[in-house]
Amino acid sequence: MTTPARTRLEPHDRRAQIIEAVRPLYLQHPYDAVSTAELAAAAGVTRGLINHYFGSKRELFVEVMRSTIRMPEDELPDLSALPLEDRACRTMDWILRAAETYGQAWVSVSGAANLHGNSDLQEVVDEADDHAARLTLDALCLPDDPHRRVRVRTLAPLVKAVCREWLERGTLTRDEALDLLTETVLLFATKETP
Amino acid sequence: MTTPARTRLEPHDRRAQIIEAVRPLYLQHPYDAVSTAELAAAAGVTRGLINHYFGSKRELFVEVMRSTIRMPEDELPDLSALPLEDRACRTMDWILRAAETYGQAWVSVSGAANLHGNSDLQEVVDEADDHAARLTLDALCLPDDPHRRVRVRTLAPLVKAVCREWLERGTLTRDEALDLLTETVLLFATKETP
């Protein structure tokens, strides 16, 4: 193991290293169950440095989330040769596979649970959902005009809820989940836009 | 104004009074932006009492949420005479009206934003969503077997997302929102259950 002789890193590298070192902690424990002391220890630095680079513990958390809940774009198959119904089914299958194989974090993080509308996390989750909507439209080979994007974007929380019923509660089979999502995405993505 | 001569209340009444007194604070500020000192001040009691009745600040918060995000069941119209399509449309209209008129809290609170699945808030939100699903099936005059309930329950986050696009972002008109939700609830509620 590397002797923790304190080394000096480029700011950019240090930021990245801290984020990576801290990620597993936030994968297992909720935000306020982990202290800055533990975060710093995991990163092999001092508490002060965390505040120096991220301002506050909260901002570090948000930064970790931002890079964790982004739906990965690779392995997205080329479906351009298939009819629309099949493209929809295969696209949803792609999402479900990501959820079950990698336990993709995107499906496990819904919006922030605060009453007052504006949460720092909300905007991060929103961005991730919007990103997922772009990927979906791309896989469906449908043009991505603003109206369509909005509709598909609203499906993100539905996808997460369905995955939760399927994976965590076992109240839906994979086929049922796939079927529901396929029909819904078809409905939402093909409405004519005014 | 009532002189704050400290009065002695029945435990049950005191609990209720604190919850009511504290609610507006959590409607405007996120959880960790309000201290127990402020909570206690708003309720006209001491910090110690809050811990005495609720154990921790967090548990008080959860309790406030539980009673805040429950969809009210009154004003739910009797639709039994109408055809199913109309019942669906009217039911969704009932939800949208609740959202716009009372700014019903249910639509503004999604699941907890933690990666690790289990949040204390998650279960409260889940219960509220399940309750909303029961109300919906009731209004639709459809039997409420487990499979159907699960499917309708997954719609809760979708409803919230659509309302957010409509009310907060203005990216959907009320009619578009109503249309999307009506078609989807029909799709989800009428699938034959195996």
Next chain:
DNA sequence: CCACATATTGACACTATGCCAATAGGCCGG
């Protein structure tokens, strides 16, 4: 090889939370 720029540290101050023994409110029996 030295000196400078700056990444990193360690200690300090402050806030907030939870706990517990001490206090006082108000009902009840005499």
Next chain:
DNA sequence: CCGGCCTATTGGCATAGTGTCAATATGTGG
């Protein structure tokens, strides 16, 4: 109507956690 008891309520204490800042040390460039 009064004194005593039960317990709701308080106030202070102990602790943990966060953010700030001057001081320190690293390693690079002249």
